Amino acid sequence: MIYHHLALNVPLYCLFTYVHDAVLVPGTRVCVPFRNKLVVGVVWAAAVTPDIDVAKIQPIQQVFDAEPRLPESWLALLDFTARYYHYPLGQAALAALPQGLRQTRAVRLPEPVRHYTLSILGRQHAPPPIRHAKQVALWQVLSKGTADMAALKAIYVQAAKYIQIWQDAGWITVQTEAAYRASPIDGHVLNPEQQAASQAVQAALPEFVPFLLYGITGSGKTEVYFDIMDKVLAQGRQVLFLLPEINLTPQLLKRLSQRFAQTTTAVLHSQMAAGARTQNYLRAALGQAALVVGTRLAVFTPMPHLGLIVVDEEHDASFKQDSELRYQARDLAVWRARQAKCPIVLGSATPSLESWHKARMGDYTLLTLTQRAHAAAQLPQVHLVDTRRLPLDQGFTEVVKEKLQANYASGGMSMVYLNRRGFAPALFCSACGHVFGCPHCAAKMVLHQRAHQLRCHHCDYRMPVPSVCPECGNQDLTAVGQGTQRLEETLRHWLPGARVARVDRDSTSHKQDWAQLYEHIARNEIDVLVGTQMLAKGHDFARLNLVVVVNADGSLFSADFRASERLFAELMQVAGRAGRADLPGEVWVQTQQPENKVYQALKAQDYTRFADAELAERRDMAMPPFAHMAAVRADARTMQAAQQLLRTVMAASVQQHGLPEHVNQFGPVPMLMARLAGYERAQVFLESRSRRDLHRAVSWWQTALLAEAKSHPHIRWLIDVDPMEL
The missing domain is CATH 3.40.50.300 (P-loop containing nucleotide triphosphate hydrolases)
Incomplete structure (x- = not known):
């Protein structure tokens, strides 16, 4: 019997030992019993020596060995993520998987995307009669290059029927590998600045070099990305393109479909159906998708031939996850590019000060676009x-x-x-001054007039617009702002x-x-x-x-x-x-x-x-990026309870370990949003110019919290490294 360490989706800072009758490769998805129910796990290490009574070790119930295993690079990425953000490894690993892979059943593997083009015999054959306009349109597309069935059906809904007929006649060649070739550029030429930026990144291939592409708004950063991507895709490598917001995806995808019409693209964001997201994830992991476009969670997508990472609007706060595993996708993308030994391009018209500082210090290579791409366009x-x-x-x-x-x-x-x-940020009584606040948060209720509701934009509590003031009965309620x-x-x-x-x-x-x-x-x-x-x-x-x-x-x-x-x-x-x-x-x-x-x-x-x-x-105040920060937070029903837990843990941590010489602690103090969804929120800040010393102090805090929190089961706590919320 072979013992394995598994990562499970539970809030414990450890791996779990299970037994199987054969050695399983790390990265294999399995199903195991845990607390009287079946859960999904990921094999993290095989052939381990158990440190508990072997009689208590349960067997692995099911092995999903038909699925592609999660590669070593993915395991290393999640191991680093869990350590850096001081988060349970199992929860981090399972959070990085799409919903279909978190369920206790096998997933259907995606069929390889087939790409069709005219064969040598087909190119020698006469096209369909001109009266069959739809067939002629299909033939023209196939004569210019390759296209998948989705693209062909967009031209003619009965495309599959005619493709099969032409294939049986020997006029069609079918390719099942991911297509990488770009479409014709339609005469678009980069200006000298764009060309210089693109060539600088291409010259770095295939090594890790981080670039900061600073270009004024409208300077054509996207065309620079595309020019570099064209080169990488043509080499048979994959590209990961990260965006901060879902709403940027439609316009970008339209441009991508025009420029890379023959490239298999996988899109990953939270508004996709769970099944489609799982299939796209698997296409990327199997190497079937050459281009992956997604929001922050896409940074965890396995890509066996990763050759370039692009982070557009890199300054955007949306790249920082604000709940559970509080990772910064931009920073993990840089770590991942180093791991994959490929360039990464961080682009923005207003770079984050962290990235700008690294460019000033020479850690990033700065590329600059100072003029708008459209010849007639000027800054407003x-x-x-x-x-x-x-x-x-x-x-x-x-x-x-x-x-x-x-x-x-x-x-x-x-x-x-x-x-x-909303309609107005507050509703108040003109007689007594009463302001309608959220009963669960330290925030005012926002008037949404069309829905005839007051809404909290923090916890989404809703109530009908009142007809009178609850304090004085006045009916003259005023929308302010x-x-x-x-x-x-x-x-x-x-x-x-x-x-x-x-x-x-x-x-x-x-x-x-x-x-x-x-x-x-x-x-x-x-x-x-x-x-x-x-x-x-x-x-x-x-x-x-x-x-x-x-x-x-x-x-x-x-x-x-x-x-x-x-x-x-x-x-x-x-x-x-x-x-x-x-x-x-x-x-x-x-x-x-x-x-x-x-x-x-x-x-x-x-x-x-x-x-x-x-x-x-920032330098004078020793604030990021000249220092590093972490926040330790507690949520309780009363502010006193939240702060008391933090004080107790602070005292225990200092008493047991002391405090690293270059680390400062501040607090506990209420957060700016002191009450949220019925909980009072307090925090302690840790600051240090030494990242190593900061993480040592956070680890001591974590140990003390795990020990103390057992006696405070109703108080929630979390650690936020490199926090964006104060």
Whole structure:
């Protein structure tokens, strides 16, 4: 009998020993009994010496040996992830798998994608008669290169019937390997800056070199990615393309399908059906998919021939998981590129200060694009509107209102940006001042007028809009502030006949909402876009020439040291949506702090100026990236209980181990969102210039927490390394 160590999806920091009658290869998926039920496990080590009574060791019930095993590189990646983020290995490993592989049954393996092209005999044969237009269209596609059945059916629904007929006649050649060849570029030529950036990355193939591609908005970073990808795919290697948001996928996939029509592509994101996501994951793992496009979880996808990683909008906070396993996909992508010995390209118009600092220090190779890719396109002109002495009409100054009306009258397209969904951010009583807050969170309820609801945007608690104040009975309840729904209503009133579309989490909750929005914009069926930060990233709307930013000042007063960086990136990105084609662009920003460094750098559109000034402040304060941070958090029914657990554990950790010389501890203190979903939240910060010393201190905390938390079963705790939330 052979003993094996298995990773199971349980919150324990250990592997589990099971027995089997043969040696199983690490990475094999199995099914085992655990606490009176069957669960999925992954073999982590084989032929081990058990350290418990062998009579207590249970047998492995089922081995899914027909499935591709998870490779050693995947096991190493998850082992590093669990150690770095101080998370149970089994939970990390199973979280990295798609749903189909977390279930206690075998999965259906994907059929190899077949690619069809004309054979030598077919090229010598006459095409179908011209009267059969659909057949002629199929023949033309096959004569130019290869295509899979999905692409052929998009041309003619009966494609399978005719492909079979032509194949039986010997006119068709079938390939089952993943197709890597790019389609013709249709005359697109990179400008000198783009060409230099692409060639620099290509020169690094096939070695690990991290590149930071800093290019102004509209500079054609995507075309640089594509040019490099073309080279890598042609070598028979795979490409991993990471995006921060699902809503960026439709537009990118359309461009990919045009440029890499003959390349098998696997898409991975959370809105996909579980079965489709599992099949795409397996296609990548089997080498059937040459290109993998996905959001942060796709960083864990096994790819046996990985030759390039691209992280687009690398600055985006969405790459950091904010629950359970709190990993940073951008950083893991860099680790994975080093593991695979391949280049990685991190791209952004507003790089994260961590990446910018590494480029300044020479750890990353900096590539720069300083001009817009479209020959006629120029950076938009940015105007700051000081609202301290100007009256506001429904949140707009008169000059901005007139700009919107004039742009609509002249046939332009406008975007109004406000990072606050709903109708109004608060509802209060004008008689006694009562504000309707969430009963479960330290947050105000947001008015959603069309649904006639108050909603908490943190825990999603909902209630009907009250008719009277619960404090004094007053019926005069006032909506305070602006939300995207209120702006939409105002613009429909001011611009009668204008086609106004609101874009926020409420309006784009369904799978096809983004695809439909792009179709409307492509057909020039939208005059004004109103939305949140979902509109700020990566979108390219040629007709958009006016951007208005409403009420961005709130971020300037945040206690989060990253608030200025986030606001600047947000505004630079949204401003960059304007003037990307022939029409000159304008950006109007309403603010009560026009002299603030964020707005001054925005007006100058000078990222370098902002980043270097911000880094100087971070250096003086010993804040990231000049120091490293971790947060230890506790959630309890009372703040006193949460803080007391942290104090007890802090004392136990210091008493047993002391504190590394270069590590500082702060707290416990309440989090900025002190109450969330019925729990009071407290935290302790650990900071150090030494990453090694920081992780040693976190490990001591973890040991003390595991010992102490047993006597506090109702208090939740977690460790967040490199936290983004304060």
